[in-house]
Amino acid sequence: MRQRATGAGLAFALLATTAAAQEEVYLKVTSPGLQRVVIGVAPFTSRSAVDAVATSQFMNTLRTDLDQTAVMGLLPEENARLVEPAPGNPGLTRQRWRSVGAQLLLDGTFSGAGNQLVVEAQLWELTSGEIAYSRRFQAGNALAATMAHTLANEIVRLLTGQPGPFLSRIAFISDRSGAKELWLMRWDGSDPQQLTTHRSIALAPAWSPDGQWLAFTSFLRGQPQLFVLRPTQGSFKPISTLPGVNTSASFSPDGKQVVFAAGDDGNTHLWVVPAEGGTPVQLTTTRGISTQPAWSPNGRQIVFTSTMGGSPQLYAIDAEGTNLRRLTFEDKFADEAAWAPDGVRLAYTTQVDGRFQIATLDLRTNARAVIDGPGSNESPCWSPDGTTLAFVSTRTGRKQIFITDPLGRPRQITNDGNNTQPSWVAQVQ
Amino acid sequence: MSTAKQLAVLTLAALVVAGACSHRKTLVTPDVPTPESATASSTAAGTEGATTVVQAEPAIGSAGTPEAGVSASDLPTDLVELNRAGYLKDAFFDTNKADLRDDTRELLAANAAWLKGHPTVKVQIEGHCDERNTGEYNLALGWRRAFAVKDYLGSLGVDAGRIGVISYGEEKPFAQGHDESAWSQNRRVHFAITGR
Amino acid sequence: MAFRTADDFDNLAEINITPLVDVMMVLLIIFIVTAPMLVQGLQVDLPRASAAALSQKGPEPIVLTLTRDRLILLGDQPVHLKLLSGKLAPLLAGGPRPVYLKGDQALPYGFVIDVLATLNRMGVEEIGMVTVPPPTP
Structure with a gap:
């Protein structure tokens, strides 16, 4: 219940911000009057001989992560330097952290055993002087960064009810190798990995909600076909070879079904196929183009793009194929709908003055907000916690993927080649 | 003392992130676990508890070969030459349209005549688009264009069994520019001869 | 030095001759007040001295x-x-305010001077040294 209430609070703050902002503001989580919680990180002490490379990697990763979200900021280093530890008086030491501006303090110890690193971490709420969180982590030295990401995720969860993004990954399409291939990177753009080397055309990656499967379209066998791929195993298989485009896959929230677009004639319709493969069932029959389906988080409805009324607009249909209704009326063009995890907001691509722009639509209030940005902006994709968006922009020249930084400003996370069609998942399984 | 009050208010504002009052409660009463942390084997505050064994993130492999047999088809070189000769002309379209223009119909009638004169030739009709829609929408638009051409050829008596259809959307532009002259070049249906 | 005198000022007159202090060139009134009516913060062991009760007039002290x-x-x-x-800057932005120091009596003199110097640099002109009354015999 607590999380539900929080989500609603975030939604209101977010809409108020985007609607009111004159300049470009991308889905700021914090409204203007609120500040990020300031967290200090005390140097962790070593109880026994530990791998210095691992511990330094842990601390560096942790410090970086803790400054990367909208809810919390790392105490500036010049303030942290003012803190003189009081030997034998940890309570006084914590008050000294507080006196330089820290509201939370993370301290802890390292110990080692063989090639294992044990981290015991405590988070102090400095106003009350109480421990807010305490956890012991153990892993091989090589996993020091993963341990730090895990700890940082837990701290974000403590503040927001949702785990942080630090283990999340973004699948995307890049032509940096010369052909459009499927790639994967960390949420901040680091650690890019090429998943396909087909030298064909790969398109439209979409994660299963559990992070196990990645659906995508490939021209590998000539015609575009829909495949699912298990990134941890490197294997993939076709799940639709229907005539037509076989693209725009979106998993049902239980991961068991995939809705996608394909044709049986010149029209393009929505189809549903078991994620394991099977016989596709046609969901829509309207003339023209119906594509870009997005399965709602509660599984009950599917939002998609259709030209059934002329220009491309967003429509919704129940997952059983009934109760068709139009959602967008103010746009000349509306496409690429993406559900926020709260199941209330949509982000989508609209057109303003001949350029693509990202817009949001609140389905409870029908409040629509266009987020004006330089260049052409398209393919919005929510972060798994729903606090921010990834999107594609041409503002720096070629098509690049951006996310919002902690202050709500767009931050470019790709550079090589053209990078498009992001799909963000909490963790690859 | 208003000073003290002011400070207290500032501190409170900073702690209450995005209006989530309950979070602050979580902070100061850590012995009440959130539903998630309960399932995530969180230890109660200040107690020595269970250890979280951090697992490696799974290794990511490159998708080398698919489970089912997949092979790209190779075209013989004489077909490449046949295509280069340009017996079949490409058809062009208006922005965001899949309707056949009158000039397009004339051109397609010539193509149909050539095909009927060479009854063993098989063709693939490729639908293409300019870049001014989203990629996946364009794929569907290219499909419509290709199908519109196929249907028209059929109406002129060309056997549908000789005609394959594919859409490349905006993925294989003929002109690389970002202006109307490039876009008009890219809104086309291209004929590729796939068998003689 | 154009000190205005306050009650019991003599007790602290030597501040005037510490080397700190160009800062002391500025008008600085130091006086001793008794504690009872001040809000309670952290417990400190205040020095004992007899002093006048606080005046409720003038700007609110920090x-x-x-x-x-x-x-x-x-x-x-x-x-x-x-x-x-x-x-302190935002608190003093609205005009001069007195600052009351509730200092523990065991504090090193040098530390108190550091604080006074900072206050003086901020343009604080009135500093109250808070005490508790001596035990009645």
Whole structure:
């Protein structure tokens, strides 16, 4: 219940911000009057001989992560330097952290055993002087960064009810190798990995909600076909070879079904196929183009793009194929709908003055907000916690993927080649 | 003392992130676990508890070969030459349209005549688009264009069994520019001869 | 030195001759007040001295508590000495206000001077040294 209430609070703050902002503001989580919680990180002490490379990697990763979200900021280093530890008086030491501006303090110890690193971490709420969180982590030295990401995720969860993004990954399409291939990177753009080397055309990656499967379209066998791929195993298989485009896959929230677009004639319709493969069932029959389906988080409805009324607009249909209704009326063009995890907001691509722009639509209030940005902006994709968006922009020249930084400003996370069609998942399984 | 009050208010504002009052409660009463942390084997505050064994993130492999047999088809070189000769002309379209223009119909009638004169030739009709829609929408638009051409050829008596259809959307532009002259070049249906 | 005198000022007259202090060139009135009517912050062991009760007139004073551990508290928020001026600036933006120091009697003299110097740099002109009355015999 607590999380539900929080989500609603975030939604209101977010809409108020985007609607009111004159300049470009991308889905700021914090409204203007609120500040990020300031967290200090005390140097962790070593109880026994530990791998210095691992511990330094842990601390560096942790410090970086803790400054990367909208809810919390790392105490500036010049303030942290003012803190003189009081030997034998940890309570006084914590008050000294507080006196330089820290509201939370993370301290802890390292110990080692063989090639294992044990981290015991405590988070102090400095106003009350109480421990807010305490956890012991153990892993091989090589996993020091993963341990730090895990700890940082837990701290974000403590503040927001949702785990942080630090283990999340973004699948995307890049032509940096010369052909459009499927790639994967960390949420901040680091650690890019090429998943396909087909030298064909790969398109439209979409994660299963559990992070196990990645659906995508490939021209590998000539015609575009829909495949699912298990990134941890490197294997993939076709799940639709229907005539037509076989693209725009979106998993049902239980991961068991995939809705996608394909044709049986010149029209393009929505189809549903078991994620394991099977016989596709046609969901829509309207003339023209119906594509870009997005399965709602509660599984009950599917939002998609259709030209059934002329220009491309967003429509919704129940997952059983009934109760068709139009959602967008103010746009000349509306496409690429993406559900926020709260199941209330949509982000989508609209057109303003001949350029693509990202817009949001609140389905409870029908409040629509266009987020004006330089260049052409398209393919919005929510972060798994729903606090921010990834999107594609041409503002720096070629098509690049951006996310919002902690202050709500767009931050470019790709550079090589053209990078498009992001799909963000909490963790690859 | 208003000073003290002011400070207290500032501190409170900073702690209450995005209006989530309950979070602050979580902070100061850590012995009440959130539903998630309960399932995530969180230890109660200040107690020595269970250890979280951090697992490696799974290794990511490159998708080398698919489970089912997949092979790209190779075209013989004489077909490449046949295509280069340009017996079949490409058809062009208006922005965001899949309707056949009158000039397009004339051109397609010539193509149909050539095909009927060479009854063993098989063709693939490729639908293409300019870049001014989203990629996946364009794929569907290219499909419509290709199908519109196929249907028209059929109406002129060309056997549908000789005609394959594919859409490349905006993925294989003929002109690389970002202006109307490039876009008009890219809104086309291209004929590729796939068998003689 | 154009000190205006306050009650019991003589007790602190030697501040005037510490080397600190160009800062002392500025008007600085130091007086001793008794504690009872001030809000309670952290417990500090205040020096004992007989002094006049506080006047309720004039701008509202800012209270700084200085603990035996050399923490400076503004209200109940600890503030590092180096960050003190930044925290005080907005409080003084509306015009001069007196600052009352609730200093622990065991504090090193040098630390108290550091605080006074900072206050003086901030343009504070009235500083009250808070005491508790001596035990009645």
